Amino acid sequence: MAKNEGFVNEIADIESDFPRWYTDVVVRTKLADYGPVKGTMVIRPYGYAIWENIQRELDARFKAAGVENAYFPLLIPMSFMTKEAEHVEGFAPEVAVVTHAGGAKLEEPLVVRPTSETVIGHMFGKWVESWRDLPLRQNQWCNVMRWEKTTRPFLRTSEFLWQEGHSVYATGEEAEAETLAMLALYAEFAKNVLCMPVLTGRKTEKEKFAGAVATYGMEAMMHDGKSLQSGTTHYMGQNFAKAFGVQFTDKDGALKYGYTMSYGVSTRLIGALIMTHGDARGLVLPPPVAPVQVVIVPIAMKKEGVLEAVGALAERLKKAGIKVKVDDTDNSPGWKFNEWEMKGVPLRIELGPRDIEAGKLTFFRRDTCEKGEMGSENCEEAVKELLGAISVNLYEKAKKRMEERIVNAQTLDELLAGVDGGNFVRAGWCGERACEDKVKDFAQATARVMDEKNDMPVCVCCGKKAKRTVFFARAY
RNA sequence: CGAGGCGUAGCGCAGUUUGGUAGCGCGCUUGGUUCGGGACCAAGAGGUCGUGGGUUCAAAUCCCGUCGCCUCGACCA
Numbered sequence: 001m002a003k004n005e006g007f008v009n010e011i012a013d014i015e016s017d018f019p020r021w022y023t024d025v026v027v028r029t030k031l032a033d034y035g036p037v038k039g040t041m042v043i044r045p046y047g048y049a050i051w052e053n054i055q056r057e058l059d060a061r062f063k064a065a066g067v068e069n070a071y072f073p074l075l076i077p078m079s080f081m082t083k084e085a086e087h088v089e090g091f092a093p094e095v096a097v098v099t100h101a102g103g104a105k106l107e108e109p110l111v112v113r114p115t116s117e118t119v120i121g122h123m124f125g126k127w128v129e130s131w132r133d134l135p136l137r138q139n140q141w142c143n144v145m146r147w148e149k150t151t152r153p154f155l156r157t158s159e160f161l162w163q164e165g166h167s168v169y170a171t172g173e174e175a176e177a178e179t180l181a182m183l184a185l186y187a188e189f190a191k192n193v194l195c196m197p198v199l200t201g202r203k204t205e206k207e208k209f210a211g212a213v214a215t216y217g218m219e220a221m222m223h224d225g226k227s228l229q230s231g232t233t234h235y236m237g238q239n240f241a242k243a244f245g246v247q248f249t250d251k252d253g254a255l256k257y258g259y260t261m262s263y264g265v266s267t268r269l270i271g272a273l274i275m276t277h278g279d280a281r282g283l284v285l286p287p288p289v290a291p292v293q294v295v296i297v298p299i300a301m302k303k304e305g306v307l308e309a310v311g312a313l314a315e316r317l318k319k320a321g322i323k324v325k326v327d328d329t330d331n332s333p334g335w336k337f338n339e340w341e342m343k344g345v346p347l348r349i350e351l352g353p354r355d356i357e358a359g360k361l362t363f364f365r366r367d368t369c370e371k372g373e374m375g376s377e378n379c380e381e382a383v384k385e386l387l388g389a390i391s392v393n394l395y396e397k398a399k400k401r402m403e404e405r406i407v408n409a410q411t412l413d414e415l416l417a418g419v420d421g422g423n424f425v426r427a428g429w430c431g432e433r434a435c436e437d438k439v440k441d442f443a444q445a446t447a448r449v450m451d452e453k454n455d456m457p458v459c460v461c462c463g464k465k466a467k468r469t470v471f472f473a474r475a476y
Numbered sequence: 477c478g479a480g481g482c483g484u485a486g487c488g489c490a491g492u493u494u495g496g497u498a499g500c501g502c503g504c505u506u507g508g509u510u511c512g513g514g515a516c517c518a519a520g521a522g523g524u525c526g527u528g529g530g531u532u533c534a535a536a537u538c539c540c541g542u543c544g545c546c547u548c549g550a551c552c553a
Contacts, residue, residue, distance in 0.1 A: 019547075023547095034545080036544095038544080038545070093551070093552095094551080115553090144553090146552070148552060148553095149477075149549095149550080149551065150547090150548080150550090150551085150552090156553075160553070217553095228553095229553060230553085232553070264553070267553090297512095298511090299511065299512050300510090300511050302511080330511095331511095331514080332510080332513085332514065332515055333514095334512090334515085335513085335514040336513090337512095337513050337514080338513070339514080352512060353512095354512070
């Protein structure tokens, strides 16, 4: 079979030029395009449909867990940002500030939200009065702005879409439990919806959210072995509650501060999908979030009965709840095959006179790039099964790859060799910031998350007794 | 902010060295033949050459300025 020589030239080689491959794929498959302002992007319908699918799945999970949706304002008074000392220090360099409005200079500058802990803390402070008001658990789907120096579509843009959930509890234990529960929710979602294996765990002090007591992260391994932080949850203790007066009268009559936590995932997840599953031909989308799950390519469309048969098949699959698209454009079949493969559609069905004659369908699995045949009777079930099998295979393939590329290191040289080879490196760490910094200097790798297991005896950097075992990696 | 690169038709580029009618491929439009791995024929449409100034009979091309974007670093979901 021909190997698509002409077509792969449209995108850079995935092995030798992965960054280029990534942006080529994003633009060429119409997931997104660059916006007119530096660092901004337009999420085009094909990309936005993926986001809508992500939203639908996550939103259902949040609601099932008892979280309510709300919406808080884009603009935050500058003075709010300065109320939590660590928070302002962390975010000040990257906030955009509105200084003029209505043709006049504003009395107080307004910050375009980089995250909403402050304004939500302010409102929660008004709403929480009694232990009966707790827990208070709200989430918003919105945009935020962080003026980053280096940007890349989906991975890091000045403005991005996300959800941020914020909760207040009466006790620290409950808030911490929720922080871990949301991390688990994210990991389950990553596995079952994005077909993406992740490492979860607590972040080091250096890597934690500005203003948090503890940050937990979900990290995924990209095609090149680098790590992408794909979701975070934060336990704030009473830091924000004290800064914004989130107080309640407890059962015992005492006035107490609440304990808060927050959690978020963003459109970066789309970048994670692309870089986890993609291959030399382009995107490979997991069936649960693919805007088109099955594309039907008619062969010899003008021959009698072909389009009718294709239309009838599409109707049947639609009725079965499958997202189907018929490509009846004038392009040649070969062109369509390559196009839809680049766009990552999980399953393609070819239907031509030969198939109709024989009462069968020819299909192509995007994950394995293998063709097969099935009878056209009861094909709904067979297609559903195939989509399920593709999901499982994508997850298993990615999981195997990640597991094979986790190596242990005892020394800095081993650690460097590990990350140079595109691995996640497990290593002991004494807990000192200086050693973490040195690892970064030496190997351009950062502590992604701390392992629950603590089996590496000595610090990879200073050789003293290790307090934790840490996953180090180069990160996006 | 540091270092590189690029702005010429929707996209990708050539033309700039040596100033002289604005080009190529793909895409797009119309008609026709095709259709099982990027088909073909014919006819068309489309550009203040990023932008401001300067030199010149003449500037995409030379000079000065300026703006924007991309990539790579330091910072980050």
